[in-house]
Amino acid sequence: MIQRRSAPPANSSPAFYQLLVRVVQVADENIDSAALSTVLADIRDHFGFDSAFVYEHEPSGRLTLQESASTSGRTNLPESFTLDSVFTADQTAQLVDFPVLYTDAPGSAETDTTCRIRELFASESMFIVFISDDVQAIVACVGMADTRRHEPPEDDELDQANMLFKPLAERARLRVYKRKLGYAVTTLESIMDHIGFDIYVNDFDTHEMLYANKSMAKPYGGWENMRGKTCFEALYSGQSDECTYCPKKHLIDEQGNPSKTYSWDYQRPFDGKWFRVISTAFTWTDGRLAHVISSTDINEAKNNELLIKRMAYCDMLTGMPNRRKFEEDMENALSNAQARDEGIAIMFMDLDGFKQVNDVYGHNGGDYLLKHVADMFLENALTADRCYRYGGDEFIFLFENTSPTRACEYREAILGTLGRPFVLNDKEIACKGSVGIAHYPEDGTSYWQLLDKADEAMYRDKEQRKQSR
Structure with a gap:
């Protein structure tokens, strides 16, 4: 067995408080990964473990090692794993309900869940914190592992570990959320840019341009050339007032609430192209009322329509x-x-x-x-x-x-x-x-x-x- 250091109780140790301050500082998600790895090493040494780690959920569905601090020769932390390859559904639910686990060598108190954790990390002793999201899915885990067997910890030592790892776990959760948000934004932008029709959004009252996809912005010099302008300034050179055919009045009810969608055909003045335009009002991300306009190129169809009409007449x-x-x-x-x-x-x-x-x-x-x-x-x-x-x-x-x-x-x-x-x-x-x-x-x-x-x-x-x- 490994004898733990004879330190004063966690709640009275100056070294612990100094370490806690550093942990809180690096828990800021803007602090770089190297600083986090350094503080992981300090936590590892504080408890006398072989390694400390942070795993985060990736779009592939795997929990992947993001940062770690291991003593020389420690190589058995898994690079990644999926929960369903290690645990049953019931065991995963237990990890959500009881996210803080300490497990050591096999004994009468060990459950199948803790046994599987030790096997996953090839360790005799483990302290691990699982973090779940708002739909009870595990998105990260942080903790320590040791190939040697530790004596069961005192309550104050478990409290100490919990206080140090919880801020790191929250940092991990926030990074996962931001990563998911980044993927979602990238995916949405890709969809909007390849959806096959033009879209732009403006402020319902001021007409300020809030968004335009690439196909919409391209004929006008790109989004950077439209940002900050009103829609009529961005779309029509020299125009300084709202378009006479602006469909806003068709989109809201008597109380000013979004009510319906409005559609019409429009011929672009600088190249004569025809578009089918669909407008509706909705609430923008900051709560203001916005106007979304989507348009589909119907030039060929319109020309065919005009040709058919001309032939008919x-x-x-x-x-x-x-x-x-x-x-x-x-x-x-x-x-x-x-x-x-x-x-x-x-x-x-x-x-x-x-x-x-x-x-x-x-x-x-x-x-x-x-x-x-x-x-x-x-x-x-x-x-x-x-x-x-x-x-x-x-x-x-x-x-x-x-x-x-x-x-x-x-x-x-x-x-x-x-x-x-x-x-x-x-x-x-x-x-x-x-x-x-x-x-x-x-x-x-x-x-x-x-x-x-x-x-x-x-x-x-x-x-x-x-x-x-």
Whole structure:
């Protein structure tokens, strides 16, 4: 047996108090590992043990040796171990319930748990403190081991050891927490940077930028170039006030509490790219209300959508807006005219002699004529955004906020444009047409009433032209 030193009781030893002060000082988690190893050596020598140690939980699930102080030749501290490879679940639970254990050579008082501890550390005598987290999982252990057998300790010596190792155990627990937090932050940042869409967070009231992932920050020079700015300063050069379309009002209830998510499509001004934007309000880490904005690149989808819409609204032969587009624009024009008490004029135009062109020049000749007529009106400032191909050789024009007198002037301008000759198969052809006018509200107040009136007026014009030849 090893005789322990004949020191005064722990609670009256000046050497013990000096050692306790050093332990408390190095228990600060900012003190380096070398200082901790030195104080472990002092604790080891104070009790006459071979070694002292600190093990901490790693992401792999193993308790790994972080610091140790061993006498010359001491090599049997395990580098790492897992609890479930040493203890049963019940034994691990006992370590959580009774974290401070002293174990020496086999005897009547030794349990299977303490026996397994001695076997793990290849030691005859052990003092060990297990530290658990808030979910009762062991995250660290600190203590001493000796290959020699010690006599059972006095109570004051156990108290002494406990007082010295508990601050070191708390330091270990804090380091494990910080390590886990660091891993969690790194993992979360990696997820946010590779999630496939852009995210930024700003203060709900001041608009101060609080966070942006890499894909969001990259077009603006990186996060360092956005930090400390308001969102509108960071995202829009020269802007000094809140965006007119800021969705904040959609995100909170009458009491100012986060209420719902809001989504809209946004086109970035400096490169024209389209994004689907989703916004919501939530509580930031410091308790303030924050606004998180995530956006997904929908440029290809949006362009495809616009292309499909253009195809749905465009006459493929002439490039003009088609009948469907006219019907939609007409409904909007009627709604505006009713609200503003304004007049609307629509003009229905049919080409004269179109069948003869098809008969003489074939359908390719007829198509050429239709495209020529469409180009004339699309290139004319008066009709460029007011003309539509209704079908066959029929065209229609829509003029908002127009009086009957002004509508007649527009009709004459249309006939003048149409009358310009063009060349087809080396022959000069004069294109002619008949145009009828309908005016809102005099000739009707609905789409179909006005269309019927314009159609009737167009046929009257055609008959008059035939009679005048």
